[in-house]
Amino acid sequence: MVNLTINGKKISVPEGTTIMEAASKNGIQIPRLCYLPNIHEVGSCRICVVEVEGAKTLQASCIAKVAEGMVVTTNSPRVRKARKILYQLIISDHAKDCLGCARSQSCELQQLGKTLGVESQYFEGKPQKQHLDKSLAITKDSSKCILCRRCVTICNEIQGVGVINPQNRGFATVIEPAAELPLDSVNCSMCGQCTVVCPVNALKETDGIEQVWDALGNKSKRVVVLTAPAVRVAIAEEFGCEAGTVATGKLVSALRALGFDDVFDTNWAADLTIVEEGTEFLGRIKAALKGGKAVLPMITSCSPGWIKYIEHTFPAQLAHLSTCKSPHMMFGALAKSYYAEKINTAPEDIFVVSVMPCTAKKFEINRPEMQNGGLPNVDAVITTRELAAMINEAGIDFMNLEDSEFDAPLGFSTGAADIFGLTGGVMEAALRTVYELVTGRELPFPNLHVSPLIGLDMVKEASFKIENPLEEYKFLDGLEIRVAVTSGLKGAKQLLRQIEEGLSPYHFIEVMGCPGGCITGGGQPRSTDPDVRVKRMKGLLKEDEGKRIRKSHENPFIISLYEEFLGHPNGSKSHELLHTHYTPRGIYNEYLTKTVGV
Amino acid sequence: MGEKIVKYPDSLTEEERHKYEQIANIIDLYRDKEGNLIQILHLAQQVYGYMPIELQRFIAEQLDKSLSEVSGVVTFYSFFSTKPRGKHTLRVCLGTACYVRGGKKLVEHLQKVLNVELGGTTEDRRFTFEVARCIGACGLAPTIMIDDEVYKQVTIQKLDAILAKYAN
The missing domain is CATH 3.40.50.1780 (Rossmann fold)
Structure with a gap:
C-alpha cells in the first residue's frame, strides 16, 4: 500500500493506483474530460490536472500514479485557474451552437463547463470549418470536435481498425481518414464505437x-x-x-x-437464425467428415460491423462465414x-x-x-x-408505462435468442440446439450455460465431445467439437490470422464486432458506468433464465413457420429469403469493381 | 515473422519503380525499430522527393499500419510534402529579426519573380518556396536558405544573382 495525502486527508491505496482513482475512492471527484476508464487513459485534455507538492508542473491525475508520501491538492487556486484556461482553450474553436445541438444537456463538454464554473469565452480561436461527413451509418461533424482523441483510441487501439486519426496540425487538425476521404469510401466497419465515446456531437449515428x-x-x-x-x-x-x-x-x-x-x-428471428445456422454447421461438418469440400471453421454472420470488417481485411476468407443473414x-x-x-x-x-x-x-x-x-x-x-x-x-x-407483451406470431422467442445480444451468446444458443439435434440430449452444461464462453474476455474457447449420437449422426461419434468466441475486431483479427496461416483448431467461431457484443454496440446509450458491460450482460442472462423455453428449435412459432411456409431448414425457400453472400472489398476497396477511395 | 511480400502499385514508370524499390529496402532496414515511422518517411521523401498518397499507402502496407496513421504523421510535420517539390527548397526566414529587416519584402519580391505562392513549387520545378520561422542566424538578418546553404543580409538586388546560381 502507498500512503499519501489528498486535500489534507491522509489515505492509503494500492501501488499503481492513479491519483484520480485514489481521490475518487476517497470521495473526491476530480473534473475530467477525455478520460474513459479502460479505454482512453492518456491524459490528452489535461483537464484533470492536480498540484503535487515538489513537482514543477501540474500533473494529469488520470495517468499520474500515486507515490509514497505524495501531497496532492485537487482544487487549489492554481489548479482551478489552469482548468478554466484549459477549458476556455478547448472551446475557443468549438462550434458553440448549443441550442441547435442534439447533444445539448447530454454533452460532456457542456457539463464540464458548468462544473468548472466557466462563464466567459476568453479566447477566440479559429473555428473549425464545418465539414459534415455523412456516411450510411455514422455522421461526423468536425466543427463540433474538440480533439479529445477518444475516438482515435477506440478505432486504433481497441478495435484495431485505424480508420480515423488526427490529420494536419494546430487549428487545422481534424480527426478523419487519410486524404480527406469520406467514411463511406474507406475501410470503416461502421461499428460506431466512436459515436459511443464522443463527448460532444462530433460523432453520432446517421439519422434514421x-x-x-x-x-x-x-x-x-x-x-x-x-x-x-x-x-x-x-x-x-x-x-x-x-x-x-x-x-x-x-x-x-x-x-x-x-x-x-x-x-x-x-x-x-434469432431463434430462426439458430435453426438455419445450426443446420448449416452440421452440413459443413458432415461434408468435411465424409471427405467432401467444406470450409471450416464456420464463422457467425450476425454482426454487420464484423462482416464489413472481414470483407475489407480478410477478403480471401469470406467462405468461412455462415451464409445466414443477420436476424433482423x-x-x-x-x-x-x-x-x-x-x-x-x-x-x-x-x-x-x-x-x-x-x-x-x-x-x-x-x-x-x-x-x-x-x-x-x-x-x-x-x-x-x-x-x-x-x-x-x-x-x-x-x-x-405498464408492461406489455410483444405481438404474435413474430414476437415470441426463447431464452436462447435473448443471449444473442451478448458475446458468446450466439454460440451458446447454437450449441444448445446442435447438441440436442445430434444426441437427443440436452447440452451437458449446468443451467445450459457453456461456462467457458460466458464473460467479457477478448477470446474465449470451449470444447466438448459428441458421445452416443442419434443414428443419423453416427458419423459424429467421438468427435471433439472445438469452438471459439471473440468480441471486438482486434480479437477477430487474431482468430482470422490463425485461419489464414492454416492453424485454426476450431470448427465454429462466433464473432461480434463490438467488445462485449451488442450490449455495448455502437448504438447503445452512452454510459459513464465502468461496469456497464457486466450489468447489461447480467440483464440478458436474467431474461434468458426467466424464459419457459430456452432452446431455439423448440420455439413453437418457428416450428409452425417451417410447417406453414419454409419447408425445412436450409431448404430452397430459406436460401432465397434467409441466406446471403458477401463482397470482397480489400482495405482500399481494391477488390470492388468500381474503385472508391485511394 | 514470415517473408513480407512487396506489392508495388500498378502503373509505375521504370524510374518510379526504382525509387519504390529503394524505399522498400529502407523499410526493411528499419522494420523492427521502435518509432520507425518518422525515420522511414524522412528517408522515403529523400528518395522520392515528396509523399504522394500512393506512396503513403505503400509504406502503410509494408509496415502493417493504417493509412490514416501514416497520413496523420505526414500532414502533421511541415517537413513532409504531399505535393511534388522543386529541385531546390528556398526558405525565406521570417523570424522576428529577419522580418523587421525586410524578410517580408523578400517574400513579396520572390512571389513575383518566381510566380509562385508560398508553399508552392515553380512551374519549372526548380524551386519550392517556403518561409522559415527563425533559422538561428538573427545576426545575419535578413536571411534566406536554399537547400542547406544560408545567404546573409539578402537584399532584393542580391536575389537575382543568388537565384542564378541555381539555374541548372
Whole structure:
C-alpha cells in the first residue's frame, strides 16, 4: 500500500493506483474530460490536472500514479485557474451552437463547463470549418470536435481498425481518414464505437428518426417494428435507470404508444437464425467428415460491423462465414412474405423498422443483396439512443408505462435468442440446439450455460465431445467439437490470422464486432458506468433464465413457420429469403469493381 | 515473422519503380525499430522527393499500419510534402529579426519573380518556396536558405544573382 495525502486527508491505496482513482475512492471527484476508464487513459485534455507538492508542473491525475508520501491538492487556486484556461482553450474553436445541438444537456463538454464554473469565452480561436461527413451509418461533424482523441483510441487501439486519426496540425487538425476521404469510401466497419465515446456531437449515428416518423405518419403503410435483445437491457438508462435494468415490457408499450402497427421481436428471428445456422454447421461438418469440400471453421454472420470488417481485411476468407443473414434481415424478408400473406397485405405496403444497439445495421440494410422481390428487407434502422429520443419527443412517460407483451406470431422467442445480444451468446444458443439435434440430449452444461464462453474476455474457447449420437449422426461419434468466441475486431483479427496461416483448431467461431457484443454496440446509450458491460450482460442472462423455453428449435412459432411456409431448414425457400453472400472489398476497396477511395 | 511480400502499385514508370524499390529496402532496414515511422518517411521523401498518397499507402502496407496513421504523421510535420517539390527548397526566414529587416519584402519580391505562392513549387520545378520561422542566424538578418546553404543580409538586388546560381 502507498500512503499519501489528498486535500489534507491522509489515505492509503494500492501501488499503481492513479491519483484520480485514489481521490475518487476517497470521495473526491476530480473534473475530467477525455478520460474513459479502460479505454482512453492518456491524459490528452489535461483537464484533470492536480498540484503535487515538489513537482514543477501540474500533473494529469488520470495517468499520474500515486507515490509514497505524495501531497496532492485537487482544487487549489492554481489548479482551478489552469482548468478554466484549459477549458476556455478547448472551446475557443468549438462550434458553440448549443441550442441547435442534439447533444445539448447530454454533452460532456457542456457539463464540464458548468462544473468548472466557466462563464466567459476568453479566447477566440479559429473555428473549425464545418465539414459534415455523412456516411450510411455514422455522421461526423468536425466543427463540433474538440480533439479529445477518444475516438482515435477506440478505432486504433481497441478495435484495431485505424480508420480515423488526427490529420494536419494546430487549428487545422481534424480527426478523419487519410486524404480527406469520406467514411463511406474507406475501410470503416461502421461499428460506431466512436459515436459511443464522443463527448460532444462530433460523432453520432446517421439519422434514421425522420424516416420512421414519416412512415408512422403515412396511413397507407403498415409499420412493423422489431427490437434487438440488447435494446431491452439498455434503453431504461436513457430514462435515468441503472445500467442493465431489464425494461422489455415498457419498451413494448412505448413502441405501441409511438404508433407502430405491429410490435415484434428480433429474438423470434434469432431463434430462426439458430435453426438455419445450426443446420448449416452440421452440413459443413458432415461434408468435411465424409471427405467432401467444406470450409471450416464456420464463422457467425450476425454482426454487420464484423462482416464489413472481414470483407475489407480478410477478403480471401469470406467462405468461412455462415451464409445466414443477420436476424433482423431474416425477419424483414419474412415480414414481407410470410407475414404479408398472413395479414393479406401487399409487401410494398409494409414498412419494417429495426431498433438496434448497432450503427452498422444502418449500413447493412443498404446492401444490394439485402432485398427480395425488389424490396429492401428492412426499411429503416434506429439505434437505442434514437428510440429514446423519439419516446421523449412523443411525450411518452417511459418509466410509468405498464408492461406489455410483444405481438404474435413474430414476437415470441426463447431464452436462447435473448443471449444473442451478448458475446458468446450466439454460440451458446447454437450449441444448445446442435447438441440436442445430434444426441437427443440436452447440452451437458449446468443451467445450459457453456461456462467457458460466458464473460467479457477478448477470446474465449470451449470444447466438448459428441458421445452416443442419434443414428443419423453416427458419423459424429467421438468427435471433439472445438469452438471459439471473440468480441471486438482486434480479437477477430487474431482468430482470422490463425485461419489464414492454416492453424485454426476450431470448427465454429462466433464473432461480434463490438467488445462485449451488442450490449455495448455502437448504438447503445452512452454510459459513464465502468461496469456497464457486466450489468447489461447480467440483464440478458436474467431474461434468458426467466424464459419457459430456452432452446431455439423448440420455439413453437418457428416450428409452425417451417410447417406453414419454409419447408425445412436450409431448404430452397430459406436460401432465397434467409441466406446471403458477401463482397470482397480489400482495405482500399481494391477488390470492388468500381474503385472508391485511394 | 514470415517473408513480407512487396506489392508495388500498378502503373509505375521504370524510374518510379526504382525509387519504390529503394524505399522498400529502407523499410526493411528499419522494420523492427521502435518509432520507425518518422525515420522511414524522412528517408522515403529523400528518395522520392515528396509523399504522394500512393506512396503513403505503400509504406502503410509494408509496415502493417493504417493509412490514416501514416497520413496523420505526414500532414502533421511541415517537413513532409504531399505535393511534388522543386529541385531546390528556398526558405525565406521570417523570424522576428529577419522580418523587421525586410524578410517580408523578400517574400513579396520572390512571389513575383518566381510566380509562385508560398508553399508552392515553380512551374519549372526548380524551386519550392517556403518561409522559415527563425533559422538561428538573427545576426545575419535578413536571411534566406536554399537547400542547406544560408545567404546573409539578402537584399532584393542580391536575389537575382543568388537565384542564378541555381539555374541548372
